[in-house]
Amino acid sequence: xxxxxxxxxxxxxxxxxxxxxxxxxxxxxxxxxxxxxxxxxxxxxxxxxxxxxxxxxxxxxxxxxxxxxxxxxxxxxxxxxxxxxxxxxxxxxxxxxxxxxxxxxxxxxxxxxxxxxxxxxxxxxxxxxxxxxxxxxxxxxxxxxxxxxxxxxxxxxxxxxxxxxxxxxxxxxxxxxxxxxxxxxxxxxxxxxxxxxxxxxxxxxxxxxxxxxxxxxxxxxxxxxxxxxxxxxxxxxxxxxxxxxxxxxx
Amino acid sequence: xxxxxxxxxxxxxxxxxxxxxxxxxxxxxxxxxxxxxxxxxxxxxxxxxxxxxxxxxxxxxxxxxxxxxxxxxxxxxxxxxxxxxxxxxxxxxxxxxxxxxxxxxxxxxxxxxxxxxxxxxxxxxxxxxxxxxxxxxxxxxxxxxxxxxxxxxxxxxxxxxxxxxxxxxxxxxxxxxxxxxxxxxxxxxxxxxxxxxxxxxxxxxxxxxxxxxxxxxxxxxxxxxxxxxxxxxxxxxxxxxxxxxxxxxxxxxxxxxxxxxxxxxxxxxxxxxxxxxxxxxxxxxxxxxxxxxxxxxxxxxxxxxxxxxxxxxxxxxxxxxxxxxxxxxxxxxxxxxxxxxxxxxxxxxxxxxxxxxxxxxxxxxxxxxxxxxxxxxxxxxxxxxxxxxxxxxxxxxxxxxxxxxxxxxxxxxxxxxxxxxxxxxxxxxxxxxxxxxxxxxxxxxxxxxxxxxxxxxxxxxxxxxxxxxxxxxxxxxxxxxxxxxxxxxxxxxxxxxxxxxxxxxxxxxxxxxxxxxxxxxxxxx
Numbered sequence: 062x063x064x065x066x067x068x069x070x071x072x073x074x075x076x077x078x079x080x081x082x083x084x085x086x087x088x089x090x091x092x093x094x095x096x097x098x099x100x101x102x103x104x105x106x107x108x109x110x111x112x113x114x115x116x117x118x119x120x121x122x123x124x125x126x127x128x129x130x131x132x133x134x135x136x137x138x139x140x141x142x143x144x145x146x147x148x149x150x151x152x153x154x155x156x157x158x159x160x161x162x163x164x165x166x167x168x169x170x171x172x173x174x175x176x177x178x179x180x181x182x183x184x185x186x187x188x189x190x191x192x193x194x195x196x197x198x199x200x201x202x203x204x205x206x207x208x209x210x211x212x213x214x215x216x217x218x219x220x221x222x223x224x225x226x227x228x229x230x231x232x233x234x235x236x237x238x239x240x241x242x243x244x245x246x247x248x249x250x251x252x253x254x255x256x257x258x259x260x261x262x263x264x265x266x267x268x269x270x271x272x273x274x275x276x277x278x279x280x281x282x283x284x285x286x287x288x289x290x291x292x293x294x295x296x297x298x299x300x301x302x303x304x305x306x307x308x309x310x311x
Numbered sequence: 312x313x314x315x316x317x318x319x320x321x322x323x324x325x326x327x328x329x330x331x332x333x334x335x336x337x338x339x340x341x342x343x344x345x346x347x348x349x350x351x352x353x354x355x356x357x358x359x360x361x362x363x364x365x366x367x368x369x370x371x372x373x374x375x376x377x378x379x380x381x382x383x384x385x386x387x388x389x390x391x392x393x394x395x396x397x398x399x400x401x402x403x404x405x406x407x408x409x410x411x412x413x414x415x416x417x418x419x420x421x422x423x424x425x426x427x428x429x430x431x432x433x434x435x436x437x438x439x440x441x442x443x444x445x446x447x448x449x450x451x452x453x454x455x456x457x458x459x460x461x462x463x464x465x466x467x468x469x470x471x472x473x474x475x476x477x478x479x480x481x482x483x484x485x486x487x488x489x490x491x492x493x494x495x496x497x498x499x500x501x502x503x504x505x506x507x508x509x510x511x512x513x514x515x516x517x518x519x520x521x522x523x524x525x526x527x528x529x530x531x532x533x534x535x536x537x538x539x540x541x542x543x544x545x546x547x548x549x550x551x552x553x554x555x556x557x558x559x560x561x562x563x564x565x566x567x568x569x570x571x572x573x574x575x576x577x578x579x580x581x582x583x584x585x586x587x588x589x590x591x592x593x594x595x596x597x598x599x600x601x602x603x604x605x606x607x608x609x610x611x612x613x614x615x616x617x618x619x620x621x622x623x624x625x626x627x628x629x630x631x632x633x634x635x636x637x638x639x640x641x642x643x644x645x646x647x648x649x650x651x652x653x654x655x656x657x658x659x660x661x662x663x664x665x666x667x668x669x670x671x672x673x674x675x676x677x678x679x680x681x682x683x684x685x686x687x688x689x690x691x692x693x694x695x696x697x698x699x700x701x702x703x704x705x706x707x708x709x710x711x712x713x714x715x716x717x718x719x720x721x722x723x724x725x726x727x728x729x730x731x732x733x734x735x736x737x738x739x740x741x742x743x744x745x746x747x748x749x750x751x752x753x754x755x756x757x758x759x760x761x762x763x764x765x766x767x768x769x770x771x772x773x774x775x776x777x778x779x780x781x782x783x784x785x786x787x788x789x790x791x792x793x794x795x796x797x798x799x800x801x802x803x804x805x806x807x808x809x810x811x812x813x814x815x816x817x818x819x820x821x822x823x824x825x826x827x828x829x830x831x832x833x834x835x836x
Contacts, residue, residue, distance in 0.1 A: 092346070103471065107468070165825040183819035
């Protein structure tokens with residue numbers, strides 16, 4: 062083999078290797094991008110499903126108005142009838158720790174409703190005859206370099222049967238609380254975690270795209286995330302309209 | 312210069328390089344495939360989970376449909392083995408302790424066919440006794456199930472499993488969701504005025520308000536507060552905005568149509584329409600300046616038809632044109648009278664001082680206060696005209712309760728009807744729904760005050776205040792409504808819960824997120 066032949070062979074080899082390297086890098090980028098988009102979409106879908114399930118059960122809602130005043134956003138607090146009770150009694154009605162935190166405890170018993178004679182509507186009471194409800198709050202959180210959405214529940218809120226049950230702080234002394242992450246999103250933008258809108262943005266409007274009022278029976282939920290590390294301006298957007306079942310019948 | 316060639320070594324190194332390259336590419340590609348597949352799996356499982364909710368709600372709707380069919384057939388499920396279910400998709404009268412299953416079409420991923428998406432639901436009757444009159448509340452617990460596509464694998468994030476609680480252990484992998492819905496009865500007497508078609512209040516002197524005959528703070532000896540010549544309440548009792556009586560508005564008038572001309576009448580309640588508009592252009596709800604409540608445009612409530620009674624123990628007569636007295640039976644065995652038959656229609660037409668009287672039954676020749684229930688079925692028209700008597704043309708003796716079913720037209724004018732009970736719940740008038748295309752008219756325009764309820768979902772209702780005050784105390788339902796003159800509708804809130812059940816309305820909805828589903832549909836109090 063002559064020297065020119067070797068040089069030509071090396072040149073061809075170099076080209077082939079550089080193509081391979083380039084392809085490999087591109088594949089890895091594509092892989093990373095696909096993974097992050099898939100993860101983000103899964104998280105968005107999970108948050109949306111979790112929100113929708115709680116919104117449907119809610120008898121009252123309390124949204125935060127966004128800084129621009131055009132939409133509602135997190136934190137969001139929902140009033141939901143307390144349909145589970147401890148079993149045995151001193152134990153909590155809801156899981157307080159672990160992956161299932163905030164779900165009904167495995168041993169919890171049901172709370173059946175009754176009819177409030179004055180209005181003919183359904184009412185839920187504890188063993189002492191007090192109306193009873195839980196507060197479910199969705200809020201932004203942070204974990205390392207990630208922005209998260211946390212679902213927190215607090216219980217029990219009580220009121221006499223003849224009163225309107227309100228989630229007035231503080232919680233009673235027997236209060237319990239539990240929270241878990243329902244979605245996490247990587248901070249790919251240059252913005253800090255204190256600026257959630259660049260990483261993750263959850264907004265709510267009514268079906269006329271206006272701020273939600275107490276008489277609305279449908280909520281449009283919109284979740285924006287930035288899953289692409291190279292192009293954080295490209296948003297993954299998921300929308301859903303949730304019809305508030307329990308609130309509709311009031 | 313010559314270099315010694317070693318072709319065997321070169322061949323081997325090229326092969327290694329190729330294998331390494333292919334391996335790296337294969338690993339990358341397989342990772343990508345695994346990732347995409349996991350994402351696809353999550354989407355599929357989430358989709359099945361969503362579909363399970365739709366299936367569960369389909370079960371709730373099917374339960375309500377069964378109740379409505381039970382209403383139409385006068386065979387609502389009774390308390391029995393709990394829960395109540397039917398062995399066929401519609402009531403057969405046989406109760407079992409098993410749930411009813413409905414299948415849904417499933418066109419998504421996974422095994423296709425009806426068996427892949429279904430709902431199992433149970434109906435449980437709870438007699439609510441917390442209110443004055445026991446009312447049937449039904450609980451529908453529905454479990455929607457959808458088969459999962461693909462293998463046993465979960466998505467990459469355990470939070471998905473926590474949220475959706477998929478069943479991956481058995482041979483048949485499924486997503487299930489459980490809904491508990493409560494429905495409460497809606498009675499024919501709920502509200503002063505309800506129609507399917509437009510409401511027309513054709514005079515600004517008309518007013519519609521409410522009182523409560525069972526509440527001494529909201530009635531005067533069980534009667535609505537009287538008004539002076541200017542229409543003002545004499546004692547300020549009953550009115551929602553009267554001093555010291557801050558009670559909610561209850562005199563709501565409602566139509567299933569978008570059209571309501573309120574005629575600037577005073578309405579002490581809301582005006583509810585189905586899609587009505589109040590805009591300046593194309594308004595369908597008009598002249599609402601004296602409506603004290605709100606204009607609400609998302610109302611709809613089906614008006615169940617009334618079918619002809621099928622009595623085997625009625626006293627049947629021909630048409631009535633002369634004075635006649637109907638006497639009562641007991642509460643458990645009311646006296647039943649039928650005028651005419653389907654083959655030979657019978658009418659009651661009174662004029663020239665002729666009078667129909669509803670009176671007590673007798674025991675050993677004397678009036679018996681326990682025999683005070685009368686039911687009358689008129690297969691044709693029921694009309695009163697003219698004058699000449701100090702009483703009305705139709706008289707109900709104090710203490711007697713009357714139900715009247717009319718298949719034709721009803722017209723109480725002239726001396727009209729006098730109900731000496733002075734309570735609306737003592738007289739129920741039902742208009743039997745006419746065949747499609749047949750017009751039916753119910754006119755109340757007598758000289759005297761009217762105490763009673765009218766439910767005639769197929770009739771055009773005309774109320775016109777005649778002589779004295781033109782006061783109609785009770786509840787009125789028709790296909791359409793036209794009010795004229797100085798008509799006053801005074802709705803008795805104590806009527807709610809009496810009369811017939813016209814439909815069922817959802818009172819509660821809850822998704823049971825506990826893994827095994829625990830609600831049984833029993834009232835706690």
